[in-house]
Amino acid sequence: MPGTRSGLAVLALADSRFPNGGHVHSGGVEEAAARGLITDVDHLREFLFGRLRSAGLAAAVFAAAAAHAATGGHADWLALDAELDARTPSPAQREASRAQGRGLLRAGKAAWQTRALSDLVSATGRPHHPLMLGVLIAASGAGAREAALVAGYHSVSGPSSAAVRLLGLDPFAVNAVLIELTDDLDDIADTASASAHLPPADLPAPGSPALDLLAEAHDHHHREEVRLFAS
Template identity: 65%
Template sequence: MAGLAVLALADARFPGGGHVHSGGVEEAARQGLVTDVSNLREFLSGRLRTTGSVQGAFAAAAAHAALRSAPHGHWRALDAEFDARTPSPAQRSASRAQGRGTARSGRIAWPSAALDRLLAVSPRPHHPLVLGALAAGGGTAPRDAALAAGYLTISGPSSAAVRLLGLDPLVVNGVLAGLAAELDELADRAAAFAGADPAELPASSAPALELFAEAHERRQQDEVRLFAS
């Protein structure tokens, strides 16, 4: 069951709304910064080391909190600390939209008191916190929750790049496979932080991704875009 929870949560077919988010690829492509497989590889690696590191750590922390039946206050702190690490309003909105969608679908498969506590303190919680709570509800360890969160930070953007740039999906999947070692390292680091105070969790920043998100948000008001973020 633990393996199934991780696989389901990391599956692009899971109805959490992730398919409508490009993780910054759409704006990066529009600005000519991601144009081919080589550019995409660099983009995904950078995203994994920054955004992925934070999301993985918070997913692991949420799984740890769920497994030890943490009180409402701890979930409130986790949500607030992730908010503080997401300075872009557009990114915060995207994370909460995915969190709400994932919670609505996931609570049917893995209902838990931990998820109920999280939703009680934040009806639209951040996505990695929902991932961690659901993963724990499915019997998954914090490291595996981090692995799923880290994978989602690169799998969604890679899929978006195929659609936006017409890249060969087989080659793009090869790029993802090439990031396996970095993803494992991310999960190991995240697991080491799983029981830490929320304020002490990693806070890696990615200013370029934040600027992409804000530019994309402004552009949506003037023209139709393929992705919500």
């Protein structure tokens, strides 16, 4: 477990109020709601479970790997960035990840200054969000498992908040759904932290073709009409 100082930093990075721009991304919920795929809390529960076990796991794996690399001194940031790119086939999702990474960089630089952060930005230019998150978690003194937990939590907390805003769902019921995912989030954090030491090419990351299609459809519609969320 992280100490008090690092624990506070981890909580800050997990907080939706941390100014990293995540509030403008719905994680596919806006497009799914527009298509009638999410209309109530039960639909949202199924969506969040699937998202956590696919895109959430991928983000957790790479956040954990970045935290491990940041503390090991032998980070191949370009390879990590390229491998996450390869596991994100949707151009819209890649752009959303880099946009959120840029937002997290601006906020993170105000709180942490580390060699790993400078090296990551120098190597990649616009780092993916999970890599930025892992580096900042490591800078706070926490480790790979905490990075995985925060990344996994982000993958469902943002979309759940978006569902409340888009559909007017009961926020108490929606937050209860998040709590139901506790064991799944713990399982994902265990999986991600156990693989954090692997070479970038060997990192596990499940595909999520439905989310890819929703992201591409949302990007197309976002260019034609005003949407509440950027993705």
